[in-house]
Structures are given as structure tokens and as C-alpha cells.
Amino acid sequence: MGDALLELRGVRAGYGGIEVVHGVDLVVERGQVFGVLGPNGAGKTTLMKVAAALHPPTAGDVIVAGRRVNGATPDQLARAGLCLVPEGRGIFPNLSVRENLWMNTYAGASMADVEAAAYAQFPRLKDRRNQTAGTLSGGEQQMLALARAVATRPAVLLLDELSMGLAPQLVEHLYDAVVAIARQGVSILVVEQFAKTVLGAASQAAIMVGGRIVKVGTPAELEDELSAAYLGGH
Amino acid sequence: MQLLWTYIVSGLTTAAIYAIAATGLVLTYTTTGVFNFAHGGVGMMAAFTYWQMRFGWHWPAPVALVLVLFVLAPLFGALLELVMMRRLDGTSDTTKLVVTLALMLATIGAATWIWNPNEARPIRKFWENSVVTVFGVRLPWHQVIALILAAVVAVALRLLLTRVRLGVAMRACVDDRALASLNGARQSRVAMASWAIGTSLAALAGILIAPTLNLSQLPLTLLIINAYAAAMIGRLRSLPMTFVGAIILGVSTDLLKGYADRISSWTSIDSKFLSGFYQSWPIVVLFLVLLLLPQNRLRSHTATRNREYIVKPTWPGTGLFVGIIVGGAIMLSYVLPKADLFSLNKMWGLGIIGLSMIPLVGYSGHISLCQLSLAGVGMVVMHHMGAHGNPIALVWAAVVAGIVGFIVALPSLRLSGIYLALSTAAFAVLMDRWIFVLPKWKLFGYSFDLFNGGNLNIVKTRLFGMRLTGYRSFFVFASVAFALVVMVVVLIRRSTYGQRLIALKDSPAACATLCMNPKITRLSVFTISAAIAGFGGAIYGQAMQSVTPQSLDFVAGLSILMVMVIGGLTSPGAALFMGMFLGSPFVANVAGKVVPSFSQLQTVLVGLVGIGLGKNPNGFIPSDIRPNWNIFLKHRAALGAVLVAFVGLWILRRADVFDNWVFAWCCLGLLALAPVVLRIITKEPFPPRREPGAEVPKLSVPVDQLGLTGPVSDEDARTLDQMLALPSVSG
Numbered sequence: 001m002g003d004a005l006l007e008l009r010g011v012r013a014g015y016g017g018i019e020v021v022h023g024v025d026l027v028v029e030r031g032q033v034f035g036v037l038g039p040n041g042a043g044k045t046t047l048m049k050v051a052a053a054l055h056p057p058t059a060g061d062v063i064v065a066g067r068r069v070n071g072a073t074p075d076q077l078a079r080a081g082l083c084l085v086p087e088g089r090g091i092f093p094n095l096s097v098r099e100n101l102w103m104n105t106y107a108g109a110s111m112a113d114v115e116a117a118a119y120a121q122f123p124r125l126k127d128r129r130n131q132t133a134g135t136l137s138g139g140e141q142q143m144l145a146l147a148r149a150v151a152t153r154p155a156v157l158l159l160d161e162l163s164m165g166l167a168p169q170l171v172e173h174l175y176d177a178v179v180a181i182a183r184q185g186v187s188i189l190v191v192e193q194f195a196k197t198v199l200g201a202a203s204q205a206a207i208m209v210g211g212r213i214v215k216v217g218t219p220a221e222l223e224d225e226l227s228a229a230y231l232g233g234h
Numbered sequence: 235m236q237l238l239w240t241y242i243v244s245g246l247t248t249a250a251i252y253a254i255a256a257t258g259l260v261l262t263y264t265t266t267g268v269f270n271f272a273h274g275g276v277g278m279m280a281a282f283t284y285w286q287m288r289f290g291w292h293w294p295a296p297v298a299l300v301l302v303l304f305v306l307a308p309l310f311g312a313l314l315e316l317v318m319m320r321r322l323d324g325t326s327d328t329t330k331l332v333v334t335l336a337l338m339l340a341t342i343g344a345a346t347w348i349w350n351p352n353e354a355r356p357i358r359k360f361w362e363n364s365v366v367t368v369f370g371v372r373l374p375w376h377q378v379i380a381l382i383l384a385a386v387v388a389v390a391l392r393l394l395l396t397r398v399r400l401g402v403a404m405r406a407c408v409d410d411r412a413l414a415s416l417n418g419a420r421q422s423r424v425a426m427a428s429w430a431i432g433t434s435l436a437a438l439a440g441i442l443i444a445p446t447l448n449l450s451q452l453p454l455t456l457l458i459i460n461a462y463a464a465a466m467i468g469r470l471r472s473l474p475m476t477f478v479g480a481i482i483l484g485v486s487t488d489l490l491k492g493y494a495d496r497i498s499s500w501t502s503i504d505s506k507f508l509s510g511f512y513q514s515w516p517i518v519v520l521f522l523v524l525l526l527l528p529q530n531r532l533r534s535h536t537a538t539r540n541r542e543y544i545v546k547p548t549w550p551g552t553g554l555f556v557g558i559i560v561g562g563a564i565m566l567s568y569v570l571p572k573a574d575l576f577s578l579n580k581m582w583g584l585g586i587i588g589l590s591m592i593p594l595v596g597y598s599g600h601i602s603l604c605q606l607s608l609a610g611v612g613m614v615v616m617h618h619m620g621a622h623g624n625p626i627a628l629v630w631a632a633v634v635a636g637i638v639g640f641i642v643a644l645p646s647l648r649l650s651g652i653y654l655a656l657s658t659a660a661f662a663v664l665m666d667r668w669i670f671v672l673p674k675w676k677l678f679g680y681s682f683d684l685f686n687g688g689n690l691n692i693v694k695t696r697l698f699g700m701r702l703t704g705y706r707s708f709f710v711f712a713s714v715a716f717a718l719v720v721m722v723v724v725l726i727r728r729s730t731y732g733q734r735l736i737a738l739k740d741s742p743a744a745c746a747t748l749c750m751n752p753k754i755t756r757l758s759v760f761t762i763s764a765a766i767a768g769f770g771g772a773i774y775g776q777a778m779q780s781v782t783p784q785s786l787d788f789v790a791g792l793s794i795l796m797v798m799v800i801g802g803l804t805s806p807g808a809a810l811f812m813g814m815f816l817g818s819p820f821v822a823n824v825a826g827k828v829v830p831s832f833s834q835l836q837t838v839l840v841g842l843v844g845i846g847l848g849k850n851p852n853g854f855i856p857s858d859i860r861p862n863w864n865i866f867l868k869h870r871a872a873l874g875a876v877l878v879a880f881v882g883l884w885i886l887r888r889a890d891v892f893d894n895w896v897f898a899w900c901c902l903g904l905l906a907l908a909p910v911v912l913r914i915i916t917k918e919p920f921p922p923r924r925e926p927g928a929e930v931p932k933l934s935v936p937v938d939q940l941g942l943t944g945p946v947s948d949e950d951a952r953t954l955d956q957m958l959a960l961p962s963v964s965g
């Protein structure tokens with residue numbers, strides 16, 4: 001398992017004494033797209049927050065590139081090359097597109113590089129660079145959020161419900177970008193509630209229900225399990 | 235026309251200073267979510283420091299300026315962030331507010347302590363005698379500089395916030411702090427930078443505004459607080475709107491002052507009635523802005539876990555407490571010398587004013603900064619109606635103060651948190667700057683002289699045909715009054731009404747869905763606590779005999795609140811503690827031997843302890859004293875023994891076996907040791923220490939799985955009790 005870039009071992013987490021993630025183990029290898037599927041309330045977002053140090057685990061370890069990073073702060077992890085695009089729109093609505101991109105330079109890249117990389121992947125953003133990000137369309141906002149992943153070249157990318165509230169065509173376009181990012185050697189963990197899109201992009205997938213991973217396999221293997229999981233079979 | 239123009243231009247220069255102060259406030263609030271009440275106090279400190287360097291030590295002005303504005307002030311701001319503000323993350327709005335209020339108190343106390351307020355400290359304006367003519371108006375250079383600096387601040391901030399990554403990160407934090415840190419921005423650095431800049435701006439405003447009045451702690455602080463109105467017009471969010479607010483505020487203030495004579499002749503109100511109003515005009519604007527601006531509530535950084543809890547007192551415990559108070563007062567009145575007893579009289583009235591905060595601030599979480607002003611209303615009533623010792627005047631004091639409280643609460647109904655604190659502060663300042671100092675006037679043929687020309691004398695009440703003029707009888711009477719109000723407060727806490735108050739504090743939204751009418755509940759609790767404050771004022775006034783408006787000023791009220799918070803805003807014991815601490819000469823006497831000029835230090839001390847509240851917001855009575863003494867409710871015999879021991883000590887003292895000092899030390903020793911000894915004898919466990927900020931005890935399994943795999947263990951049951959602040963059932 002020499003090339004595991006992100007590893008979660010026995011992670012438990014909760015809110016105010018109520019545990020919602022009951023011991024999750026996951027390994028994401030270099031250049032892999034790992035999809036986690038699960039119904040609403042499965043604890044996917046919580047898991048992502050734990051991985052990015054936004055929320056403290058009550059037990060278990062988070063290991064990035066072979067190093068245990070429990071107790072790090074989110075900004076430390078971000079500068080070390082871990083990038084979480086959070087649920088909803090991961091942008092600053094009152095900042096302009098340019099200023100949003102400027103915030104991406106904390107991870108080390110220069111502003112010129114960030115802009116070049118972002119506009120190369122999403123040319124639409126270039127025309128709107130002085131527009132306030134809150135006034136962009138939903139798809140454009142998600143592109144801007146993804147631009148951080150493109151521009152900062154993280155080692156590990158975490159994507160939380162990229163497709164939420166977007167048209168299917170747009171979602172496919174975004175997932176093309178995700179695959180392109182993975183080809184550059186980035187390890188990607190992506191969680192989704194609805195199956196189709198992510199299974200097309202992922203090389204490995206898991207199903208999460210009620211705070212536990214109930215099945216791990218290739219996308220093809222999981223397709224059959226899905227209906228059972230969503231109907232509450234577990 | 236020329237005159238109008240003159241006032242507008244000079245108003246603009248006032249506006250410039252307000253703008254500088256207000257932008258600092260807005261900057262820290264938006265980026266960190268803490269409304270820094272102490273902004274005025276910090277600016278005042280800076281002005282004094284500048285005076286010390288420039289005129290005290292005769293350093294060159296540029297050196298002093300650079301040192302204060304670019305070194306000391308930013309360092310102080312960064313330090314504040316580091317040691318105080320950072321810990322406030324995840325606490326309730328009330329705690330944040332109390333901590334910054336405590337900081338304000340500490341700065342005022344420290345400045346009074348360092349710089350004797352009775353000395354005159356002239357502070358010269360920049361280029362004092364030079365004047366330039368702008369648009370036909372002769373402007374002193376000092377004002378021109380203020381204008382230029384405001385413009386520089388505006389441009390510099392604009393550049394910082396759009397052209398510098400740190401500034402953009404500040405704005406990013408306003409939008410989404412978590413996301414900013416996901417980007418790799420260091421939260422702490424951004425917050426420190428904004429505190430440093432905010433403090434520097436406060437310092438600049440303080441230095442610019444100081445020469446317009448004599449350097450004096452409280453007025454200077456209040457003058458900077460005037461700028462809060464401008465920040466409110468900017469809704470604590472928009473810097474351009476804050477500048478607009480400052481212009482409205484500054485120009486209207488100067489126009490009012492300039493046209494004071496004409497206004498008087500139009501309205502045929504003598505200007506001496508209005509001068510207090512003009513002086514408080516910015517506060518009036520603040521009040522109006524709070525009431526009128528739509529309150530689409532700002533992003534509230536809500537508490538992740540509420541660390542505050544409210545204990546429910548029992549009747550036997552209350553009976554004991556009340557009995558000890560009255561009994562102790564009777565016993566004390568026979569051993570204390572007359573002079574001591576006389577000055578100690580104040581503690582009961584102060585205590586009742588403190589009790590008035592318990593239902594309002596403690597149970598329902600509305601910070602009110604005007605309880606002492608309401609007490610002042612009670613004093614005024616007492617002066618006018620109780621001139622012949624009529625005891626009914628006490629009732630009227632409560633009724634009138636209640637009505638005033640109702641009227642204050644009515645427009646403030648939709649305000650909460652900092653907005654409510656600001657509006658009640660505005661009311662308090664308005665009362666002691668304008669209403670209480672109003673000269674005599676005539677209306678409809680009646681003559682009114684509210685504050686008796688600045689000095690109320692209050693006559694002691696008659697009761698059952700008996701005049702309470704004897705120092706001993708009044709002391710006991712006041713202690714009974716205090717005990718009665720304690721019972722009222724306990725009654726409120728134990729009633730469904732009290733439960734409703736607490737529920738409303740915990741979740742206003744949930745209460746609305748339960749068909750409670752939050753407005754009526756709020757109005758009523760305001761009224762009740764105002765009535766208690768008025769009653770307390772009537773008793774306090776009798777103890778003081780002659781009252782000046784200065785003794786009712788804003789800082790005095792703030793000290794009361796702060797000591798209450800330190801004791802624990804939900805327990806009547808805190809009111810007793812507060813009364814003793816602020817109302818008795820002993821603390822000052824004892825400490826005065828160790829530290830000279832203790833009375834100022836007392837304010838500093840209160841402020842500093844208040845600042846520590848960020849860690850343990852409950853106060854020491856509910857979290858330390860009460861758990862220690864609870865054991866006596868179970869062992870009645872031991873309780874009897876302790877009481878007998880007290881009486882024994884008292885008898886020995888009466889027999890002059892020892893003096894009052896020994897008596898006091900023995901009593902204190904008994905108080906401290908009794909619970910420990912009893913625990914050792916009965917082998918009861920000591921209460922678990924509630925370490926401030928310590929982790930809440932953990933259950934062995936998550937709470938939703940408790941009892942699924944087997945019976946709930948004793949350990950878990952105890953932990954649950956503790957988490958829910960219930961009396962232990964397993965012990």
C-alpha cells in the first residue's frame with residue numbers, strides 16, 4: 001500500500017455527544033478517483049470535514065501521504081496540499097472571481113499561475129473575472145470552486161456533492177474536469193448522493209449508510225448494491 | 235448662509251473623527267464577529283498615552299504619534315486577540331458582550347488609576363493657532379488634518395481590502411471563515427491583523443478628539459462611543475455607509491449646537507433644558523438608528539455548545555439563605571461601630587439592584603445596561619413622594635420605575651444581543667447626561683424639579699409609625715427588604731413563568747412554535763426587573779441620603795453588572811456578594827492597606843476578572859460555592875451546629891472577648907472550613923471540580939446508544955446528571 005495518499009483509519013465523529021460516523025476505514029491511492037455514495041444523513045459531509053480537519057474526530061486517525069495529521073489545523077492541511085471543496089458552493093460570494101482565485105494562492109502557487117490554470121480549464125471564468133462571485137450562475141460558481149483544485153495542484157482533493165443542484169450536462173462537464181485532474185496524479189475522494197455521474201468517473205467506490213461503510217468495490221460491482229442501500233436494506 | 239456653511243464644514247471635521255473610530259469598529263466586527271464595546275475605552279487609553287509622551291515627557295510629536303499609532307496600539311490589539319478574543323469562539327453573544335464590556339471597564343479603571351483624574355491635562359491641538367480658509371470658512375489646521383486623515387484612512391482601507399491579499403482574506407473571512415481556512419489562510423493572523431488595525435484606528439480617533447475637551451477618562455470614552463451610531467448606520471457591515479453615517483452624525487451634531495439659540499427661540503424652550511440633549515445627540519441618533527434600521531440579522535456566529543447553566547434554587551435552601559441574611563444583619567448591627575454600619579447600609583440597596591438583573595439578564599439573557607438608571611428613577615420618586623417618610627413611596631418607586639422600564643422595552647422589543655445592550659446603554663447615558671441634570675421647569679402650571687438641582691436628598695422611610703432613622707433599625711430593615719426581593723426572584727425562577735424565560739433564552743424560535751408570545755414575556759420581564767431596580771434604588775438612595783447624578787453614571791452601572799456576572803448572574807448570592815464588594819468600605823479598607831488608591835484598582839480588578847469569564851461564563855457562586863455547601867441541606871444537624879457556632883462567636887464578640895477583626899476572620903474561616911470538615915466526617919465525596927473550559931465529562935458510549943447494550947452504569951448516570959445540570963440522583 002505504498003502509494004496511499006489519503007487514509008482514514010477507524011474514524012469516529014459526532015456532534016455534541018451524538019456519534020454520526022461510527023468507525024470508517026478508507027484508502028485513496030495516488031491518481032485514483034474514489035467515490036463514496038450514500039443517502040442523505042449518512043455522515044458523508046462529516047467524514048469529509050474530519051479529513052480536512054474542520055471537525056475533530058472522537059477516535060481514529062487521518063493519514064495524509066503517510067503522515068498522521070490528527071490535530072493539524074485546516075489551513076495547515078490546505079497549505080500541505082489537501083483541498084476540500086465543501087458542500088454547497090465553495091466560494092466567497094462577496095468577492096470577485098479574481099479575488100476568489102487570489103485566495104487560492106495560500107497553498108503556494110503564484111497568482112499568475114492560478115489564473116492561467118483556472119482559465120485554461122474553465123474559459124468561462126475569464127470573461128467574468130471582475131464579476132462578484134455571488135452573482136455567477138450555479139454552474140459557474142461550482143467551476144470557480146473547482147478552479148481551486150485545478151490551480152493549486154493539491155496532492156489530495158476532496159469533493160463534497162459536486163453535482164448538487166446542477167443540470168446533468170453541467171455535472172458531466174465538471175466530472176470531465178475531475179478526471180483530468182486525477183490524471184495529473186491527484187488523489188480524489190468524492191462523495192455524492194446520486195449515483196450515475198460519480199460511478200462513471202470513479203475507479204473505486206464505496207457505499208456509506210448510517211455512518212458506516214457497508215460495501216467497497218469497483219463501480220460496476222456496486223451498481224447492484226445501490227438500490228438496496230437507498231431503500232434502507234442495511 | 236455663511237453661518238450654515240460654517241457649521242457644515244466644522245461638522246464634517248467632527249464626522250471625520252467619528253468615521254475613523256467607526257470604521258475600526260466595523261472592521262473588527264465583520265472579520266471576527268466580536269462587537270468591541272471597549273473600542274471607546276481603547277481610544278481613550280491611547281489618547282492618554284499620547285498625552286503622557288508628548289506633554290508629560292515632552293517627546294517630539296512625530297515620535298509619540300508613531301509610537302502610539304503604529305507600535306503600541308497595534309500591539310495591544312494583537313494581544314487582545316491573542317489572549318481574549320480567540321477564546322470567545324463558540325461562546326454565546328452574551329458572553330462576548332460581557333467580556334468586551336469588562337475590557338472597557340478595565341481600561342477606564344486603569345486610566346483613572348494611572349492618570350489622576352483631578353489633575354488638569356491640557357492637550358494641544360496640532361498647529362494650534364494656524365488657520366486656513368477653505369471655501370470662505372476659516373478652519374483650524376487641526377480640523378483640516380482630521381479631514382485629511384479620514385480621507386487617508388478611507389483610501390488606505392479601500393486599498394488594503396482590495397489590493398492586498400491579507401485584506402482580501404479579511405473580506406473572505408466575513409463571507410465564510412471555514413472556507414478561508416480551507417484555502418490555507420491563517421484565521422488567527424487575519425483576526426490579529428484586523429484587531430491591530432481596529433485598535434490603531436481607535437487610537438487615532440482618540441488622539442484627534444481629545445483636544446476638543448479636557449483630557450478626562452469617562453467623557454473621552456463616551457465621545458468615542460458616539461461613533462458607534464455611525465457604525466450602526468453602516469449596519470456594522472458596510473464601510474462606505476459607515477462614512478455616510480459619520481457625516482450625518484457629525485454635521486447634525488454641529489448644526490444642533492450651532493443653532494441651539496434659534497431652536498430655543500422657535501420652540502420657546504429655554505436652552506438650558508436642551509443643552510444636555512445636544513450633548514447626548516449622538517446617543518439619541520444611536521437609539522433611533524437601532525430602532526429604525528431594518529434588522530436583517532447579521533450572520534450570527536452561534537455557540538456550538540452552550541457552557542452556561544441555570545440552577546434551580548429550592549425553598550428550604552432559600553429559606554435558609556434568607557434567614558441567615560436577616561439574622562446575620564441583626565447580629566452584625568449589634569457588633570459594628572456606627573460609622574461602619576452607616577456606610578455598610580448601601581450594600582442592601584445595591585444588592586436589590588443586582589437582584590433586578592437576575593430575571594432579565596440571568597434567566598432571559600437580555601443584557602440591560604440601564605438598571606442603575608432605573609434605580610435612579612426610583613430615587614427620584616422616593617425624593618418627591620417619600621419626603622415625610624411615607625412608606626407607600628417605596629411602592630411608587632417600584633411602579634414608576636416599572637413603567638419607565640416598560641416604555642424603554644417597548645421600542646427595543648425586536649432588539650437582542652449587542653443591539654439591546656447598545657440601546658439600553660444609550661438610555662442610561664441619556665438619563666445621566668440629560669434627564670437627571672435637567673434644571674427646574676414648569677409645565678401646565680406645575681413645577682418640576684426632578685433631581686433637585688443636581689442633588690437629591692432622600693429621607694428614610696417610616697414603618698408602622700416608627701421612623702427608621704436609627705442606623706441599626708435601617709440596616710435591619712434594608713436587609714429584610716433584600717431578603718424579600720430574593721424570595722421574589724426565587725419565586726420567579728421556580729414558576730412556569732421563569733421556565734418560560736429560560737426557554738426563551740435557549741431558543742426563541744422554538745418558543746414561537748410553541749405558541750408562546752415572546753413579546754409579552756419580554757415586556758413583562760423588563761417591567762418586573764425595572765420595578766425591582768426602582769425599589770432597590772429607593773432603598774439605596776435612603777442609605778446614601780444624598781445622591782448626585784454622577785453616582786448613577788454609566789460606569790457605575792457597568793461595575794454592578796460586571797460583579798454580578800463574576801458572582802453568577804443566576805444566583806441571588808451574587809447580589810449579596812456584589813453589594814458587599816461595591817457597597818461596603820471593608821474591601822477598600824483592607825485592600826487599601828496593601829495597594830494605595832485601591833478604589834480605582836477595584837474597577838480594574840473587576841474588569842480583569844470579567845475578561846476571564848470567556849472561560850467560565852457561569853460565575854463562581856453556582857460553579858464553586860453552591861456545590862460545596864449543598865451537603866448541608868442533607869445533614870441538618872451539621873447545619874445547626876454551624877449556625878450555633880456563628881452565634882457563639884457573636885456572643886463572644888459581644889462579651890468583648892476579641893475585636894471585630896478577629897470576629898471577621900473567625901467567621902470567614904468557619905465559612906471556608908465547615909463544608910470541608912463535614913465532608914471529611916461523613917466521608918462524602920467532594921464535588922467534582924468544574925474546571926473552567928474543561929471538557930464536559932464523557933459517556934462511555936454515545937448518548938443515543940446509552941442503555942442499548944446493557945443497563946446504564948452508575949458512572950454514566952452521574953455524568954448525564956452533570957451534563958444536564960440536574961441534582962444528582964445516583965449519589
Ligand SMILES: Nc1ncnc2c1ncn2[C@@H]1O[C@H](COP(=O)(O)OP(=O)(O)O)[C@@H](O)[C@H]1O
Nearest residue numbers: 015016020038039040041042043044045046047
Ligand atoms: N452541525 C451539526 N450539528 C449536529 N448534527 C449535525 C450537524 N451536521 C450534521 N449533523 C447530523 O449528522 C448526520 C450526518 O450529517 P452529514 O454528515 O451532513 O450527512 P450527509 O452529508 O451524508 O448528508 C445527520 O444526521 C445530521 O443531522
Ligand SMILES: [Mg+2]
Nearest residue numbers: 044045087161
Ligand atoms: Mg452532505
